[in-house]
Amino acid sequence: MSADITFFLVPDDDRARAVRCCGPKGGLPAVAGHWFSAADAVETWETYFVPPPPPTRRFLRRPRPQPDLWDRLRWIVPISHDASGTFAVPDPVTHALAAATPEELDDLAEQWTEQLRREDGDEMTDDDLAALLRAVAQLATTALDTGGTLYCCFC
Numbered sequence: 358m359s360a361d362i363t364f365f366l367v368p369d370d371d372r373a374r375a376v377r378c379c380g381p382k383g384g385l386p387a388v389a390g391h392w393f394s395a396a397d398a399v400e401t402w403e404t405y406f407v408p409p410p411p412p413t414r415r416f417l418r419r420p421r422p423q424p425d426l427w428d429r430l431r432w433i434v435p436i437s438h439d440a441s442g443t444f445a446v447p448d449p450v451t452h453a454l455a456a457a458t459p460e461e462l463d464d465l466a467e468q469w470t471e472q473l474r475r476e477d478g479d480e481m482t483d484d485d486l487a488a489l490l491r492a493v494a495q496l497a498t499t500a501l502d503t504g505g506t507l508y509c510c511f512c
Contacts (some may be wrong), residue, residue: 359440359511362390362398364493366505373433373443373508386499388492392482393473395511396430399450401472402490405465406453433508441512446497451507454490454497466490 365387367373390398434443457465466487473481493507500507 359393359395360391362393362395362509362511364388364390364446364496364507364509366496366500366503366507368503368505370433370445370506373445373506373510376443376508376510386496388489388496390482390484390489392480393477393484395509396444398469399430399446399509401469402454402465403447403450405468406457406461407449434510439512441510443508443510446507446509451497451500454494455501457494459491462490462494463487 365373365376365385367376367385430444430447432442432444434441436442454462466489469490470486473486497507499505
């Protein structure tokens with residue numbers, strides 16, 4: 358769980374790398390949240406929107422476990438000693454958020470809220486998760502419209 362999480366848009370990884378914890382300054386598009394795990398949030402969104410790959414038939418072999426999201430993220434600034442880092446939101450998640458209907462975003466926000474309530478109890482974020490998710494979806498739309506990338510930093 359991170360105290361400060363910011364989803365933001367910049368044109369490329371170099372500019373994302375220059376963003377210091379937590380979030381861009383100077384009017385760049387950004388959405389801030391508090392007291393949740395950024396990577397876990399993105400994983401929840403991915404699970405909701407992006408279907409898993411179809412199983413492959415393998416004879417006499419055990420299925421390979423899928424790496425968890427932390428291992429699959431494209432880290433722009435790896436997690437440091439102060440528990441801060443920056444990653445690019447995966448393209449399938451960005452596309453799914455941008456294409457989501459208001460009803461889907463509300464349903465996802467409800468599921469995400471329940472998940473955090475189960476996991477964090479009284480320590481759960483005070484953020485309006487539905488509003489945060491709608492704002493991140495708008496950033497995702499802007500990212501696709503402008504050719505930018507949706508990033509997330511946390512500290």
